[in-house]
Amino acid sequence: MQGQGAEVVICGAGIAGIAAAYHLAVRRGVSGVVLVDPQPPMSVTSDKSTECYRNWWPGPGDAMVGLMNRSIDLLETLARQSDNVFHLNRRGYAYATANPARAQQLERVSAEISALGAGPLRRHTGGPGASPYVPSPAEGFEGQPTGADLLIDGALIRRHFPYLSERTLAVLHPRRCGWFSAQQYGMYMLEEARARGARLIQGRVEGVEVAGGRVRAVRVAEAGGASLVWTPTLINAAGPWLGEMGRMIGVELPVFSELHLKVAFRDDRRAIPRDAPLLIWADPQRLVWSDEERALLAESPETERLLAEMPDGVHARPEGRGDSTTVLLLWPYHTPPVEPIFLPPLDVAYAEVVLRGMATMIPALAGYLDRLPRAIVDGGYYTKTRENRPLIGPMPVGGAFVIGALSGFGQMASGAAGELVAAHVTGGELPAYAPAFRLDRYQDPAYRALLDAWGASGQL
């Protein structure tokens, strides 16, 4: 079998593998970085995302806020350096509720998140002397506040968010959040890494040779046949196939995958303003169906769940610039663990269900329900750990590392995650949040006890 050498082989050229390659080749000057993937870069999960980012993360502990703050610092640095080639904005996320108890909960959880380092919480009551609420600009990211604004005055909410349901009682608007073109962000990092010598091999890693407890070579199946890449360092960035890749070196990774779908359609009625932030309905809801529809849905257990209470979290945002009328809608209402396959199966009913759910928050969307617009549905896998925190760091085989379990936050976390795995590989200084993402955290009995308590409180 032919052989070639590499300092580091990265299995997977999604955003995780590319960010790792960027930080190794560009920021740490490592030569001989090779990315291996049978698919084109950024084409499996990493081009299916909603491309949003936020530093607004709950605890316990400040590790997620720390990781995301660092990742957003890196995003902003690359945006400045590239003349914002990936259109980073700072519109924020707007969580809305019509439930007084939920409004109180939003405020309580926000105070906790603020205290973890996500920035100050500003309450806007609309009363005399109350601090003014400053809306976010549609484009650009400089000079914007951090933290969050909590609007709890009806008149203020209607002035700034006239398109939301008139039942809305509170809007929480975290501000170090927004979106960007993740595809262009990834390709920018990839080009920078290639300019520093990183290479891409189109092939599938099908085996890893380990000798004396250390990685020695990677077996790659390419169109022209199999080859060996001799390397002392392997980074597992295989996304939904993280577990399969782990098993190639005899390591069982504690991950599972859920299928998450997304809808895009042309909002020619302009129900969602083009300058809106990411809009999230924070309440569970029951969808409205006619008697005939109810009878039909009740016929199958697959569709019967649409008659029950549906979870909170349906969300939407405008997509594209200039004349674009495209909007993106998502609602993870049914996401059991599944075996990942490429290409993932798509649910034809999804578009209508999400549109109905989103119409609860933005009533003008109900105008589409008589005649559904032509929608494009796509999706990919959230690969997760039990507590929905990533795996970044060494694996228990010498020279093997992992960057993955990036769930629904892989784009926003990629900068700091790539930087962190590169620091592990090169023996660099590690940030305070590093231990929270290592694989060996599960060996700590105190951490396992925390996870059990977490699970019992329903927060996982």
Ligand SMILES: Cc1cc2nc3c(=O)[nH]c(=O)nc-3n(C[C@H](O)[C@H](O)[C@H](O)COP(=O)(O)OP(=O)(O)OC[C@H]3O[C@@H](n4cnc5c(N)ncnc54)[C@H](O)[C@@H]3O)c2cc1C
């Ligand atoms: C609907 C949806 C919405 C999302 N919204 C957001 C969002 O708003 N913000 C955000 O930050 N994140 C979001 N995400 C999450 C984000 O897209 C993912 O976390 C991220 O793309 C994962 O990147 P990855 O590189 O780990 O995986 P992938 O992009 O899947 O890349 C893994 C790569 O590994 C390759 N591979 C696998 N096995 C092998 C092998 N044996 N040999 C060689 N290569 C292999 C695959 O071919 C693939 O190219 C969303 C995801 C989905 C599905």
